[in-house]
Amino acid sequence: MSPHDTGTDTASTTAVTAPTAPRSAAAPQELLAQVWESVMAFDEAATVGTLLRALDAGTPAEDLLLDVIAAVQGRVGREWAANRITVAQEHAATAINDRAVAAVALHPSARTEPTRGRVTVACVDGEWHALPARLLAEVLRIRGWHVDYLGAQVPAPHLVAHLHRTGPDAVALSGSLATRLPAAHATITACQAVGTPVIAGGAAFGPEGRYARLLGADAWAPDARAAADELACGPLPRPRPGHQAVDDLPHLDDQEYTLVARSRPRLVRTVLRQLENSHPAMRSYTDVQRERTAEDLSHIVEFLAAALYTGDEDVFCGFLRWTAGVLDARGVATASLLPALEFLERELQDFPRTTATLRAGAAALTRTLLTAAGTAE
């Protein structure tokens, strides 16, 4: 069964035999606009149709995956943050994109015999944004690697068992949420303990991949193309045996991360109660509103913990700035964020690193709110 109707089969053959002579390939911008429109209409058929026509016309599959599908997905995320689409629309669009990746990967021009080594592509445990990893897996496959794509939410024991069985040249680890950095560290060290080097990528690893280095990843890449280039340069060096991972993060000795992370539910309960006492309006919240607030608080504590783990206040400040932007876009008052930080600081006053992080966060948030107020005027 071919995914092509008879009208495009000829074009597909032409494209395969003469890939250097693309015919009427839609301009990238035009293609991007078309795909964006059909993805947001949740129209899988039109999306896949547009992409397959572009492939038939000679557009390389890698370009479609990275310059069209990944670009559309990036815009989906930005639109959601700006409250122009709902979370459900975001999920639906992601699902369409995922199917689009599958369709592109099946196209004859994207099929390659493995000529290089073997790479395992996985997401950090607890990571649900699987599309970036999926795109990387397909790009590596197109470039001739033997790829094992393990998908989202891979518990470290499964990954390690897989490494023992298959003995790949490298693990490509994708993460988008900074709160999963402790889990990413566990995964990186586990892979290295069995002698497999790790190349990390994704928003979680920070600007210029600073957390990838901090957590001891053997390499970092800003995007799928760069990751594929890096792997093509030659085998990553095997990790040093006998390396003690605890030496990478000496600041964890103060136990502040562990204590804050472990007491998260209690902190959320306490701060929520204090907010209700000090903000009478909150007392009339519905259960759903109350739970949303608790979820927001829970995220704050998670990012605080991630900042303590990495020893980098920017993890926390960046999250607060982003949250203020998202809440603002949804017309939610950001005023309760600052008191929440104050209450947290009161609860955690015995922890010097934590208090300093909370203060840095409050300062960053104040600046953001002032700037936002300035632009609004």
Place this chain on the structure above:
Amino acid sequence: MLVADARAVVVHANEAAGLVFPDARPGTAMADAVPGWLASAHARHTAPLLPAQRPPAGAGTVQGAVGDRSYEAHPTPSDNGTVMWWLVDDTDHRLTREALWTERERTEFLVRSSNLLLSSLNLDRCMDVTAQMAADHLADAALVFAPLHGVELPIVSCVRGGGPSVSRQVVDPQEVPGLAEALQGFPPVPSRWLDPSAAPAWLVPDGLDTVGSIVITPLPGHGVPAGALVLLRADAANAFTEGEEVFARLFAARAGAAMSAARLYAEQASITDTLMRELLPPALRQLSGVEYAGGYRPSKDHERVGGDFYDVHPAAADGEPSLVVLGDVCGKGLEAAVMTGKIRNTLHALLPMADDHHRILSLLNTSLLNSESTRFATIVLASAAREGNTVRLRLTSAGHPAPLILRCDGRVEEAPTKGTLVGALPEITTETARVTLAPGDTCVLYTDGISEARGGPMGGAMFGEERLRRALSECAAMPAEAVVEHVQMLASQWVGSGRHDDMAVVVISAPRTNHLSAVDGHTRGRFTT
């Protein structure tokens, strides 16, 4: 003790010095009486330099060979330019130091090998490490053989400074004296020297031009043959000493243990995989115009199976309904998973009566009651058939949470079905619900691992059916796998790092109709609106 003056003429040599340097008689030139290293050291001390530029007193000790022994010479310069040389025989000291140095290097090498070998349970990797370490530290080239694999002999070869290269060759180990015995593993045979001229060409790796000496060492494993190690040196003059051969055996013992552990692990993993394959949840996709998607997370992250299960059995004939099964066996882990396998097989055999849910469940009930196991299960059955643009469903719950119907406008309804669980009582009662899914509508089957998940932002709260309904109402018109992923994500985030039960969810959707699906089931279609 030997004294020489500023003109490098020997002034005095005591009896001991005379024994070492028979030519060192007063009046002879240093250059004629002592080895070059001592003569040039003397020259340095008597050079016409300012006293400040001369080596300070107590420094300037030199060392060198005299015949087959070695000496240290300590200078004591005097003001008139003569230097008194105190000679100390340090041959034994030096030999001891060298032996210690070798031992240190060997220990370090063994530790490094052990670290590298212990870190992997992958046979190929262990063979690579063994070949490379051996080639870099024990010989000019090394070959590692795993036991025969059918008629092929797996070989990893490595030349010093190069990388390991893997091959499988159809060769007869009998061609190499001692190799077949070494590969046999038990009883262990001693290392064997091999005449290089007797070695077949395949024993000499590319990149090694000449072969001077070859030694074959068995790799003893954990009671199983692990393979053999062949070390090659290019130069016959630099043959293996007995000490080196003993040391190679120490290395071989570690490499053999690692390789046999990796082999046993691979064998076990392959057995587990084979047995597990039947228990893993199937991958779901579109079938006869109905979308299916499923997701599963066992209670323990290191396991892949548990007490929840689901299946979608395609219709035997076109137009007939497919049967979806979702169930939950009491208990968790491997034992529960084995039970799900039995139930899935039984249900598979009962497929011909899929049009009567009550009958299937009753028969399953009887079969569970008659089996030796005391486990019971809750099950929900769904028969789904496409009818025009809609999907007609018959849903029957046997002690299971009732399926939720998500309409494309976001309303969530509970399917009116109930029944008793199976495997507990001699008779069961069930009520079947009939539901029609309009295009974009979705039916969600889930196990109580989702609704009863404990956690939440404030800890200790149950996820609950209400929260599930609310979450689903935000999923209106999503593709089936997006609904599954959304529910799984919320449940996972709810439990966080806490304990949880097995969690399974299956979604049945009537595809949205802004297009017709292509006849062949592929996604390319034509717009109708």
